[in-house]
Amino acid sequence: MKRRHEELYEHGKLIEQKKQELREAAEAERQANAKKFKARPVPTFPKPTSRIRYGKPTTRPVTPEVLLRSFPSAPPFDRNRTLRDLKKPEKLSKAEKRTNDKRN
Structure with a gap:
């Protein structure tokens, strides 16, 4: 039982190591691409305030x-x-x- 636990632990360690390597490779690729293409800033839209009321009904008499x-x-x-x-x-x-x- 203890040996099985150790095997799983080692296997988990190997998986984590592989994931870390993939993360580093992806990050390096991302940095290489960032040099080629400049990233555009994300557009920000103004948030509507509570004062703005859209579509108010027109109840005034018309001239x-x-x-x-x-x-x-x-x-x-x-x-x-x-x-x-x-x-x-x-x-x-x-x-x-x-x-x-x-x-x-």
Whole structure:
């Protein structure tokens, strides 16, 4: 039993020695390559702060000038409607839907 333990210990030592040799060879190769090619610095990106809020909803009423900029051929301006309302398709009442279905 003791002999087996010693054999395993020696085997482990040999494996460690081989690993160390491989590590040294890899390091030497890396240094040789580093001389050939200059390593570029790793780019760092600015971390977003908690103050930045992306995609805030626009709930303010829209002025006619802004509307004309975004919708040049827009219908006459109604101050009570917001930009969000303008983006929504107009809803038909049930009666209008029924008449459209009959026409089709």
